[in-house]
Amino acid sequence: MKIKIVILSLVLSVSLCSCLLTSCGEKTADNSGKTASSAAQNDAGDKKLSDVYEKITQETSLPEMYIMTDGYIESYYGLTADMMEDKVFASAEDAMLADTIAIVKVPEGSDTAAVEAAFKTVKEQKMVELESYNPDQYQRVQKAAIKTFGQYVCYVISDDNDAILNIIESSIA
C-alpha cells in the first residue's frame, strides 16, 4: 500500500512538472515572426491584422521574421500611431534578406495616400541601397507589391507575393 502511494505521488508529480514545463515554454516564446502573433496583437492593439499575418506565416514559406517596433516604424517609415488603426510590420530577421510584410489599416475616413507614399519611399530606398550591394535582394525588392484594398495598404516583399496578397485580400474582405 505504502509503495503504491509513493508511486502514485511520483506519477502525479511528474505530470504536474510536465504542465509547468509546457507553460514555461510558451511564456518564453521570443519575438520571431513565426511565433509573434501575440506580439503583433499587442503592437497593433487589434486582433485582425495579426490574425492575417498568422495565416500568412502558416500558409506560405517565409524566413525567420521579426515584428518591428512602433518606434522603428515611426523612425524609418515615418508612420505614426494616429495614421494606423491597425497594423502588422514584419521583416526578415536576417538583415541580408529583404522579405517584408507590412499591412496597415488606416482609420475610417482617412486617406490611404500617406501610407502608400511611405511604402513607395521605403521601396525606392531599398532599391538604391541594394542595387550594387546585394543584387539578388535588389531584384526581389524590384518585385515588391504595394497594394491597397479599401482601408488597407500592403507592402510585400516575398517569393510568394501573389499568395500573400490573396490571403490578405480574402481575409479582410
Added chain:
Amino acid sequence: MKKSNTFVVRGITLLLLVMLVAGNFITVRFSQSGNPSFFSINSHGSGNRTGQSFLNNRSLTGELPAGYRDELEQILNTPTDDNYTEEEAAAIRKFYAETAFVGDSLMMGYNIYLQKNDREGYFAKTTMLCAYGFSARNAIRPIGEKTKHPLYKGKKMLVEDALKLAKSKRVFIVFWANEIPGADIDKANQNLEILVQRIREKSPDIEVYIVSPCYLYLKTPKKTNFLNNNNLYALTLSRREFCKNNNAGYVEVSKYLGNEKVGLLEKYTSDYHIHVNKDAYDIWTKVFTDYALGRDPDIEVVPK
C-alpha cells in the same frame, strides 16, 4: 482505517516534497537556458549574474589569442557582468535615448537585433540612421535620387540634418568595410572628418564616437585588394588616431570578435564574410551598455 490515513498523509507529504524539489529544478533550468532579456535588471540592486549564463553558451577557448581572450573574459565577467541595478539601467536608457547610431549593413543588422532582443528597452529610443553600403563617402554627398543616405521619419536625409532633427546629444558612427573600396584609408578618414565637421556645424554640442571597424572572416571568398584584414587593421589604427586628433571617443567592439590575424571568428559570422550573428551583437550590446556607465576598460578618448 487509522493505518491507511497515515499512509495517505505520508503520501501527500511526499508528493509535496517531490513537487517542491521538481519546481526548483525547473526554475533553475529555465533561468539558465531560457532566453531572458540581455542582462536583466536585478530589482534588488545586487547582481545575480545572468551574464554568466550568457557566457556559458559559448566557448572562449582555443580560437582567440590569450590576450584577446583575457580581455573578452574581463569585459564579460568581472567586474562588468554584474546585473545592472535599476539606477544603472535608467542611466543606460537615458544615455541611449539621447544617442544616434549611424552605420551600414552591420548597423542594419544590429537594429534588427535590438528590436528583437532589447527587452529592457536600453535602446528603445535610440535614433538609427543606417543604410546598406553606407559610408562617410556616401554621407558627404548631396542628396539625390540614387544616392545612399539613411531614411529618417520617412525621408531620405543627410546625417547631420537627421541628427539635428532628432536633437541627438551624441552619435556613434559605425563605418568600416564600405570605407575602403575605391578609397584609400587617408581618403576615408578625410571623408569622415568632413562628415564630423558637418555634424558639429549643425549640432555644436554633440559628442562624436567612432566604433572600431570589424574584420573579415578569414576564409571569405570575397576578399579583394582593397577589402582585406590588413587594410581593416590599418583602418582600425588610423581611426584611433582620428579620434585623438578630432576630439572624438573611440569605442572598441571588434577585438572581442577577432583580430587582423585570425579574422572574424567563425562563431561570430553570420555569412562567412563580413556580417555578424546574434552572439556578436550580444557582445556589442554589453560593450555599449557598459560604455554608457563608464565601465568599458578600453576607453581611450572621451569627448570633452
